[in-house]
Amino acid sequence: MKNRLKVLRAERSWSQQDLADKLNVSRQSVNAIETGKYDPSLPLAFKIAEVFDMAIEAIFERD
Amino acid sequence: MKNRLKVLRAERSWSQQDLADKLNVSRQSVNAIETGKYDPSLPLAFKIAEVFDMAIEAIFERD
DNA sequence: CTCGTATGTAAAACACCCTTTACACAATGA
DNA sequence: TCATTGTGTAAAGGGTGTTTTACATACGAG
Secondary structure: OEEOHHHHHHHOOOOHHHHHHHHOOOHHHHHHHHOOOOOOEHHHHHHHHHHHOOOHHHHEEOO | OEEOHHHHHHHOOOOHHHHHHHHOOOHHHHHHHHOOOOOOEHHHHHHHHHHHOOOHHHHEEOO
């Protein structure tokens, strides 16, 4: 899976910590997802979509 | 998370095994997801959405 | 130069996802 | 009756997701 997290976050001028706080996860989790270390769980993906006010499919993409 | 898997599958008259085959997972995984034992991973959620030709948000719902 | 902020990474620990194998039960049909 | 199919469940094991703590690097502000 690929994701546009880094770009979307930059567009909003949020730090990884800012986003982590909004998602209630650790900064390391945000970093790991952005750098492709692993994919978020489905509940976390939903929360990410909520925070960015976008559909999951608009943020994540199958590769 | 709640999901409409059982209903969607029934609408298509697929057995859990049929769906598992389409998803390339075990029948137990399908059963566990349907019975709410756990949520699928994000990649599997994408595949489920693909198999049913629906958006993830139309199948899964935050609770 | 120094301080604070942002980012990447690592290890250990724990919970969750998914597998295989296996058993149980209900319903259906030969 | 007997075999088959569909579903639910369980245990054990491997792999993944997330946490905490910690260290390193880069960069801009002062």
